[in-house]
Amino acid sequence: GYAKIDHHRHLRKGFPEVIYCQGKTVDQVAQIFHRLCQASQGNILGTRATEEMFGAAKELVPEAEYDPTARMILRRSDSTPRRGMVCVCSAGTADLPVAEEAALTCELMGNRVERIYDTGVAGIHRILDQTEKLARANVVIVVAGMEGALPSVVGGLVDKPVIAVPTSVGYGASFNGLAALLGMLNSCASGVTVVNIDNGFGAGYAAGLINKLAGDKQ
Amino acid sequence: GYAKIDHHRHLRKGFPEVIYCQGKTVDQVAQIFHRLCQASQGNILGTRATEEMFGAAKELVPEAEYDPTARMILRRSDSTPRRGMVCVCSAGTADLPVAEEAALTCELMGNRVERIYDTGVAGIHRILDQTEKLARANVVIVVAGMEGALPSVVGGLVDKPVIAVPTSVGYGASFNGLAALLGMLNSCASGVTVVNIDNGFGAGYAAGLINKLAGDKQ
Amino acid sequence: GYAKIDHHRHLRKGFPEVIYCQGKTVDQVAQIFHRLCQASQGNILGTRATEEMFGAAKELVPEAEYDPTARMILRRSDSTPRRGMVCVCSAGTADLPVAEEAALTCELMGNRVERIYDTGVAGIHRILDQTEKLARANVVIVVAGMEGALPSVVGGLVDKPVIAVPTSVGYGASFNGLAALLGMLNSCASGVTVVNIDNGFGAGYAAGLINKLAGDKQ
Amino acid sequence: GYAKIDHHRHLRKGFPEVIYCQGKTVDQVAQIFHRLCQASQGNILGTRATEEMFGAAKELVPEAEYDPTARMILRRSDSTPRRGMVCVCSAGTADLPVAEEAALTCELMGNRVERIYDTGVAGIHRILDQTEKLARANVVIVVAGMEGALPSVVGGLVDKPVIAVPTSVGYGASFNGLAALLGMLNSCASGVTVVNIDNGFGAGYAAGLINKLAGDKQ
Amino acid sequence: GYAKIDHHRHLRKGFPEVIYCQGKTVDQVAQIFHRLCQASQGNILGTRATEEMFGAAKELVPEAEYDPTARMILRRSDSTPRRGMVCVCSAGTADLPVAEEAALTCELMGNRVERIYDTGVAGIHRILDQTEKLARANVVIVVAGMEGALPSVVGGLVDKPVIAVPTSVGYGASFNGLAALLGMLNSCASGVTVVNIDNGFGAGYAAGLINKLAGDKQ
Amino acid sequence: GYAKIDHHRHLRKGFPEVIYCQGKTVDQVAQIFHRLCQASQGNILGTRATEEMFGAAKELVPEAEYDPTARMILRRSDSTPRRGMVCVCSAGTADLPVAEEAALTCELMGNRVERIYDTGVAGIHRILDQTEKLARANVVIVVAGMEGALPSVVGGLVDKPVIAVPTSVGYGASFNGLAALLGMLNSCASGVTVVNIDNGFGAGYAAGLINKLAGDKQ
Amino acid sequence: GYAKIDHHRHLRKGFPEVIYCQGKTVDQVAQIFHRLCQASQGNILGTRATEEMFGAAKELVPEAEYDPTARMILRRSDSTPRRGMVCVCSAGTADLPVAEEAALTCELMGNRVERIYDTGVAGIHRILDQTEKLARANVVIVVAGMEGALPSVVGGLVDKPVIAVPTSVGYGASFNGLAALLGMLNSCASGVTVVNIDNGFGAGYAAGLINKLAGDKQ
Amino acid sequence: GYAKIDHHRHLRKGFPEVIYCQGKTVDQVAQIFHRLCQASQGNILGTRATEEMFGAAKELVPEAEYDPTARMILRRSDSTPRRGMVCVCSAGTADLPVAEEAALTCELMGNRVERIYDTGVAGIHRILDQTEKLARANVVIVVAGMEGALPSVVGGLVDKPVIAVPTSVGYGASFNGLAALLGMLNSCASGVTVVNIDNGFGAGYAAGLINKLAGDKQ
Numbered sequence A, B, C, D, E, F, G, H: 001g002y003a004k005i006d007h008h009r010h011l012r013k014g015f016p017e018v019i020y021c022q023g024k025t026v027d028q029v030a031q032i033f034h035r036l037c038q039a040s041q042g043n044i045l046g047t048r049a050t051e052e053m054f055g056a057a058k059e060l061v062p063e064a065e066y067d068p069t070a071r072m073i074l075r076r077s078d079s080t081p082r083r084g085m086v087c088v089c090s091a092g093t094a095d096l097p098v099a100e101e102a103a104l105t106c107e108l109m110g111n112r113v114e115r116i117y118d119t120g121v122a123g124i125h126r127i128l129d130q131t132e133k134l135a136r137a138n139v140v141i142v143v144a145g146m147e148g149a150l151p152s153v154v155g156g157l158v159d160k161p162v163i164a165v166p167t168s169v170g171y172g173a174s175f176n177g178l179a180a181l182l183g184m185l186n187s188c189a190s191g192v193t194v195v196n197i198d199n200g201f202g203a204g205y206a207a208g209l210i211n212k213l214a215g216d217k218q
């Protein structure tokens, strides 16, 4: 009995509960993953999962998969065609795990995702070259560490909601992502909202909800 | 000289530039407001404006109005019917200025807005009683100071994006809104994104972009 | 010589000294545990103890037990019936070690404890379903990490003192429990007091003192 | 409009809603105070109230009183004899407003209160001289600014719950009460719980709930 | 008495001591300004000066001037032609006082200064349009508040040293310039160095030293 | 009522209680000052006092004096010759109030004081020129704001204890004296200890105790 | 090459340079220790040294010793009788390494040291029982973690300088010693000065300088 | 595809992209290093590289070298004579890795570098002895941890730009370099600019740009 699984959530939120694996024991993760897979036909996700947790989950759910970059355990089961378009931009190579956590979460919720990676503001032409692709998105996720300036630039280029994800990439006065977080919260571009440091999952989930609202319109 | 008005913004962002009045002189505010009104037929907004700034702006733009709760100067000119639905919830009476800044910004962008005020989590039935109204919104803005717990509760009740606005309401260890900000960034409810402390404008703007995506669907 | 055991404490505080094992060497823990067991007939506790410390203590005190979730060494000796009722609520699975440290401390002081676990605010019905059980408690301990919102909700449901325990569960802007701590200190529910991050022991001890005051009244 | 008064609270919490006046307009305070007085026969309180707010409230509720030290507006109406005993200690003269906010709140909830003021730890005999009085209390509130050390000393002297209230008294590295808050949260005395900086109200309310549990026992 | 004027400084540093007026009395400012004017033939500067300080200084030094935007008192005396080129960029209208403090300091040290104002990153074309002018500078000062992203963009466009000046412009999580400061320290563009929040003087001085090194080369 | 004067202190600490006036009402200050003057023949001090407080105190104690730079009320009564030698160094003109609070406190405790002012590290020869005078002191107080580097330099020049006093002089990232405080705590010179930001009184008092130990030796 | 040993220091400061071993390689420590031993006849110290560093140092300096509690390498060579008296108090068992670093440093500088350990304020009689011993000291070092309240109590008991050493002992809101540091800086007892978190060396050194001033007086 | 190499940078910035290896996988580092070496004839640098990364890079680029102190991988290919002069000063032995990162970066950009190491301010004569050498530099880099006071002293000795690099050397209230960073940002010496904590690379790069401006002038 340590975990009350919230089975109403699928009804209330349109997506089953997602397991946040960090801070749980290997055994707890495997058990909860198993129970969720039995209770739902949809895609099941575990974020911040280690290889070891995946191993234990696979024992109980043989069709489980693992994405090492995004550090996610998944059971893919839905075959619904992906709708609309969400763009995921990232500033640097070290931001990839967070960007992929966002992208995968979003895809598993049934959204089409385009990735635009390694486009930090210090080489501004790299993001300007992508203006057209950005314009086709219903919502843009921007992942960046260090000074976290990319969401402001992207927010100025598009007329769609932008979800900014600060990462803990950096050192010294980045204070594990605080600099990027504060930068994004103070963005002078309008339409930018922010999630927790390294919270690729949260950004992907929120972007999925927004893209779903746009529906088949685009 | 001092202000390069960004006239392309209306094209790029679908809404003219909004004046952030704080930190500008009374004269600067009046001049920029005037120039924006001449350059655009749409609604024109100035946020964080004092009565004195409004007085100076009205000299140059006689049809200017002032909303003292939201502390906004506005020239309303569009008569387009409002689309969709955005819900603005707030936790306490002292959060009203920020909630109204959000609501007014959103309305002036052409969105229908419903207000649900004074529903702090310590009397949880007050927000639960509004579940049906919340369910009709395309996006919900939640404004709260002190511990900033309301967005987590609302985020658990709806399957739509929630934009959380921490306010500087509180004292002591609220650290001028830091407690509410951190609480919202760490929300365990999915679908919640966050804007800067007291940034009603930013929340209203982002909510407007999202509601616009939903279009006539609902 | 290194530790002056405070034998007056049992008289002054109604409970023998509890060993805070972290920061002590394995040998120091074992020695102090042994001396306390010899000096008192009551229950003896060591908190934040490793398995290795337990091993060394058991050499000297064969009847010593270890609770791996609560990370506590104990020698149970009293058989007094448990009095009154303390409720321990926790928000998530990762909060269990702290919740159990609170519950066990409280039980060993002679209090009856009810556990209500995994009831985070993002699925609000989970805690609302427990309203009746909560109403029977003399005091409620609420353990939560991340945004730490649960104490505000519980504080609004009961008319008894609530002791809030922030945990270091979370990442990024949770800043190792700071977000939860600030949230709880700013709770808009009255009757809520707070202990240090992860201080299950302190919450259990204070709750025990309060429950003892209620005595056989309930 | 702006304020949904929570009339159920008296039933749920055993005490009517208390108005937190800071951040409300003079007019809002007077109106809410008036409505609460009409809706309840009990004592009605407004905390953090200015003289001006009191003036406006007195217009509508002639029997309203004002306590300038505690900065509270009150309508006293209950004549129930005070029960049990709560001790309120404070460290220095500048802590008086917070100590009185605690004491008055507690008294108006029907509790007997003893004040022990100006007993900072640098003259330790001052608090030691009060040991007997402290021993008679069911719960002790300790109010202190600067290094906030008094609750640790008091917590070591009594076997009852201690509620620590850090104040913003101090300068420099007191950081407006942060030093006292952190000191109290890290108290090495067991049985100590903490409220927000300057939150005399919260301490008085929680102490009242605890003292009520002790009932006629003492 | 109170101030040991450092007359060697002109020799050591190539520029006389500059008075930092904040925190000095009106009388102290006037006296020190007067003494410096008597001791040197060069330009004399007082930063962070009020109009009242200027009044008192003018009594003693009739040729003193005041720049209200930069809040500086000056005695201009050198007529040396200005050398090289320093560019001063600023992000928003409210950053003007700091930008002008930088520009004036730099000019009075004998450097040619070009101003590029109101070019925040949310309208990126505004700074891109100035690429040619930027390319002609020996050193670029970039002044920005809020998220402080402009130095990263400018640093990516030029191959000259960039001095970033965070300003206290903003609110909420800008924490009086901390967000901009951290952003700039973490800039992913190389060649960027940073001065204190609002330290226009320091940036202007350092830029002047750098521009002087370039000499007549350009 | 409100203040338990600690008359034992003169015996225990060799100096009567000193009144910290900030946070007390004008009336409280005057009353406490009066009572202390009646109870003791020695020098009586009130720190952080306004002119208005002095006015009220003088009504009751006609021989009271006021030092506007140090912001102290005093009644001088002892005529004991001053012993030993304490040096008080300060970095800049704006640090004078804190330096004088230290110097006056120290003098009134019966110590001989030498002042060395305006010797900031950016003109290092200014402090090097004073090496001989520094060498004659039993203890050196060093007062500095901004980066607070002076105590490290002085600590390297003398073989006596150095008491460092950070001041709140500065702006931006000085964070009201935090930068200077941290600098001093991390001083690489040995023999340096630190007091609270702006705590001239504390430094003067501790230096007085140390100088008294040296006695007539020098 | 990498280390300029400051041989003048013995002359200037009366004690040879002390090696701060942390952050140096094993080889660097051994070499510098060796060179200092060759250059001086006095006691030589290395602080924050690992066993491995000691091993390497012993190869070069066979008479080197190691104190594992204080984590110091030493070469004892002076046989001067110890002078005066310094008291070292500590609050808890986990504070021992820092207390011993202070005590050993002080002894090696030629001072007599008395240890009073495990006397935390929550059992106040433990320190009160030592009042007489404290009264004999010329200076008292007080080492404490968690809330750091002990220096305030000790400072109120003695009329000698007190040097407070915050330790990083604690968890959660102790923030690695920040709570204790702030508490000590805000001590309401006069005569207390503070050193860096865990800086036993600095406290021992400063106490040694002070005790030396007292000389044979006591 | 994870890394868009910015080949324009060499043209824009006069130096090819530098790889920041931390946060990248061993394989990513090796691949990017290889591609940069193929695309450019100039010197290629990887900072914050482990020995393991170097091993992998050497497989692909046999002429790669590794500097273990500076933790850099390099391919040296240019033989242009070094121009001008940059001085790199450091305060302590533990600052060497950062100082060497700065020095090597600067040298590989074609600048002549002079090292002045182990000259902390507590032995001020060590830096004063180097005044002549400092005077010959076009720009001075000053690397220091703990209180970070050295740049203020150096800034007062030279009339050239000074770039200050705070390091994370220290403990306790150094807060991983925050104390040094704040100290440097608040330097009272003019001409000082600052880079991120431990950012030797950034300082070396900016110094290189400045020295290049001076050209053959000196």
Ligand SMILES: Nc1ncnc2c1ncn2[C@@H]1O[C@H](COP(=O)(O)O)[C@@H](O)[C@H]1O
Residues within 6 Å of the ligand: A188, A189, A190, B017, B018, B019, B020, B021, B047, B048, B199, B200, B201, B202, E092, E093, E094
């Ligand atoms: N209250 C507000 N908070 C944050 N951003 C705002 C606010 N009001 C306006 N803005 C933004 O600030 C920009 C204008 O800034 P400025 O050019 O300084 O007037 C607008 O385009 C908005 O994006």
Ligand SMILES: Nc1ncnc2c1ncn2[C@@H]1O[C@H](COP(=O)(O)O)[C@@H](O)[C@H]1O
Residues within 6 Å of the ligand: C017, C018, C019, C020, C021, C047, C048, C199, C200, C201, C202, D188, D189, D190, G092, G093, G094
């Ligand atoms: N987990 C814990 N957290 C906080 N305080 C504790 C904990 N466990 C024990 N203590 C307290 O620490 C005291 C013992 O400290 P010590 O003498 O260092 O073992 C006990 O009397 C308790 O008051």
Ligand SMILES: Nc1ncnc2c1ncn2[C@@H]1O[C@H](COP(=O)(O)O)[C@@H](O)[C@H]1O
Residues within 6 Å of the ligand: B092, B093, B094, C188, C189, C190, D017, D018, D019, D020, D021, D047, D048, D199, D200, D201, D202
């Ligand atoms: N001084 C105070 N500090 C903290 N909370 C307070 C204070 N006074 C009243 N409250 C709480 O604030 C609630 C009312 O808030 P509001 O509806 O904004 O007036 C009350 O029910 C109390 O729980």
Ligand SMILES: Nc1ncnc2c1ncn2[C@@H]1O[C@H](COP(=O)(O)O)[C@@H](O)[C@H]1O
Residues within 6 Å of the ligand: F188, F189, F190, G017, G018, G019, G020, G021, G047, G048, G199, G200, G201, G202, H092, H093, H094
């Ligand atoms: N544990 C310590 N904490 C702080 N400073 C120390 C410590 N040990 C030695 N020191 C100081 O560091 C200086 C030597 O530093 P270094 O040259 O880096 O070995 C000594 O002269 C002491 O002043």
Ligand SMILES: [Mg+2]
Residues within 6 Å of the ligand: A092, A093, A118, A120, H003, H004
């Ligand atoms: Mg890249």
Ligand SMILES: [Mg+2]
Residues within 6 Å of the ligand: B092, B093, B118, D003, D004
């Ligand atoms: Mg309310």
Ligand SMILES: [Mg+2]
Residues within 6 Å of the ligand: A003, A004, C092, C093, C118, C120
């Ligand atoms: Mg769960």
Ligand SMILES: [Mg+2]
Residues within 6 Å of the ligand: D092, D093, D118, D120, F003, F004
């Ligand atoms: Mg007093």
Ligand SMILES: [Mg+2]
Residues within 6 Å of the ligand: B003, B004, E092, E093, E118, E120
């Ligand atoms: Mg603008």
Ligand SMILES: [Mg+2]
Residues within 6 Å of the ligand: E003, E004, F092, F093, F118, F120
């Ligand atoms: Mg000066």
Ligand SMILES: [Mg+2]
Residues within 6 Å of the ligand: C003, C004, G092, G093, G118
């Ligand atoms: Mg103990």
Ligand SMILES: [Mg+2]
Residues within 6 Å of the ligand: G003, G004, H092, H093, H118
């Ligand atoms: Mg050294």
